Amino acid sequence: MSGARLLILEGDGIGPEIVAATRTVLDACDAAYGLALRLETAEIGFSALDAHGTTIPDTVVAAARAADGVILGPVSHNDYPPVAKGGLNPSGVLRKSLDLYANIRPARTPEALGLPGRAVDLVTVRENTEGFYADRNMFEGPGEFRPDPDIALAIRKISRRACRRIAEAAFALAETRPARHVTAVHKANVLRISDGLFLEECRAVAADHPDLRYDEVLIDAMAAHLVRDPGRYDVIVTTNMYGDILSDLAAELSGSLGLAGSLNAGADHAMAQAQHGSAPDIAGQGKANPVSLIASVAMLLDWLAQRGTLPEGAAAAAAIQAGIAAALADSATRTPDLGGTGTTTTLADAVADGVRRAA
CATH class of the missing domain: 3.40.718.10 (Isopropylmalate Dehydrogenase)
Incomplete structure (x- = not known):
């Protein structure tokens, strides 16, 4: 067991929901592949603004720098107050602070959707x-x-x-x-x-x-x-x-912005981040599609594997992608944006089941 320390930042809007869904999949990976992940959390966004007077405290940036990888939920930065009043964009701050110079964004049509x-x-x-x-x-x-x-x-x-x-x-x-x-x-x-x-x-x-x-x-x-x-x-x-x-x-x-993985990578740090925004209009309704963040975390695990930090990460990443493909094949687990009747939770549970089957 090699282990890796991951910092999880929920963000705003649908952020807490899709982060919780992603953790369901990460937990399945951890158990199936013995990743020995060490998951830590910190506040950003509106909750941090209320508690600390800034949407991303310096302590969060320091924790991100010390972690092996970061998982960032979407943020409502367009709705933040001016920078002088603490309204920083956490994504931009982390990209600059960690020198995450490459934003890698794959786009691949899922066979299951029959587009x-x-x-x-x-x-x-x-x-x-x-x-x-x-x-x-x-x-x-x-x-x-x-x-x-x-x-x-x-x-x-x-x-x-x-x-x-x-x-x-x-x-x-x-x-x-x-x-x-x-x-x-x-x-x-x-x-x-x-x-x-x-x-x-x-x-x-x-x-x-x-x-x-x-x-x-x-x-x-x-x-x-x-x-x-x-x-x-x-x-x-x-x-x-x-x-x-x-x-x-x-x-x-x-297929959908909700399916698009995104990894921000630099020489020494990487951050998984859903390609879409915080969608506050559907927050708390169980409608949010978690696949973009889940796929982004698969990219992070693969990046950690390539660096030797998490050798088992490549197999776990492949299992996540297989789990996503299987989950998308069933309209009962797909979220409404993909023409399904599922919820954020059912889709995450289906991907996690796919991970366990692939192990």
């Missing part, structure tokens, strides 16, 4: 620490400002270092996939300097991987191509905002 149209099987590798995100590109203060009441300006930071390491992450991932194909998405015909720098680094890394296929597509064209023929693509690498948008599009094309 019409062309199958999707691709991964978006999104740069996670700079770009147009106002909280991630300045040493002090946000990257947006208003010089007068009628003008708003935004700064986008693109650095050679960030471009190089996200390109390296994408090509390393492509080496493990059958298609062995990387597509860099950009808008260098307009953003000639910043997206031009991104492409320089992608081309340099591509030259180090002559055995992989490499091409480049404009962001607007890519949105159209994904709808028309997503099967053309394998690993998509791009900057922060483009990647956020394209990965959501790919997730919907593959």
